[in-house]
Amino acid sequence: MHILEDRSGLSPRALALLDRTGYRQEPSEPRLPTELLRVRDRRGRLIPAPLELVIRREGFAQRYGGLRYAVRRSIAHAKGGRSERSLEWRHELGSHVWPDPVRGWFFDWRGPSAAHPIRYLVHTDGRVGAEDTAGDGVFQETEASMIHRIESHAVMDEVSEWDPWPIDGYGLAIARQLDGLGEVTEASGPVLSWRMSDAVAVMEFAYVSTEFPRERQAWIWCRGEEGHRQVSAAALHAAAAGTDGRQAA
Incomplete structure (x- = not known):
């Protein structure tokens, strides 16, 4: 059916x-x-x-x-x-x-x-x-x-109304500094996964590529004062560590 x-x-x-x-x-x-x-x-x-x-x-x-x-x-x-x-x-x-x-x-x-x-x-x-x-x-x-x-797709559509974090090479490093996010199990698997709270959402995935292992990246969205505070703090930690998100994969 x-x-x-x-x-x-x-x-x-x-x-x-x-x-x-x-x-x-x-x-x-x-x-x-x-x-x-x-x-x-x-x-x-x-x-x-x-x-x-x-x-x-x-x-x-x-x-x-x-x-x-x-x-x-x-x-x-x-x-x-x-x-x-x-x-x-x-x-x-x-x-x-x-x-x-x-x-x-x-x-x-x-x-x-x-x-x-x-x-x-x-x-x-x-x-x-x-x-x-x-x-x-x-x-x-x-x-x-x-x-x-x-x-x-349903999660992507929902968080489109939130504030996206700039897409750059540090996305994965920032995402892995974020705590307190629960896995969206119905939308997650070995290659693509979603983690969310009421204020922050992270999509981690592997690009389709001729290069192996495939490069991993993360996109991040947040909303409200608390969401922006959490992501900004994670970005500072990632920058201080000098970690490039692509290398962290």
Whole structure:
């Protein structure tokens, strides 16, 4: 059943995002079912789509196909100034399928409405990821599941109304000086995680990149006098330690 019809398992925050901006766009053209595809295996041979690929890809189409919602995001730039934008995410299957060199398969889906230099992917083990700008067909995990991605988007949308901390190389070092933040478990996984209090929010993640290990960074938002005090104090500690956030990864 489509997620807009059966929204069990979503947090109140995610439900609010879908209630406010979510809708389903029916496809304009028919799609070839996965079970009719012939795909190249690890040896480059054309074979019928394996069952695990059929189940996961058709499951994505049934559960998320046509889902669209908008996510707001605010950013403060290192040289000053703040920018805000709202990006619509479109959950539509693409036409590409790859075998994972280790196990399973992955396939692409549409992603954001704006042009992005990466391709968005889903693995047959349930993880969500992307392909780097090299276009080499390598799966890089970004979230643990589609539900984690939606939950993460819901947090991003919520904190867009807070004050963003400038994005620079010290973000990760500052974030790791912040205490008293609870993990947002429904929006967190091995690669991307959220920690929040009533006044401070931190998103820690790994960039999609051709470089390994992938660079880690953190974005920070705060609100109110207490939130600004906490982040400013953490920034002073990080600066005094002379720690570059990229090195701290």
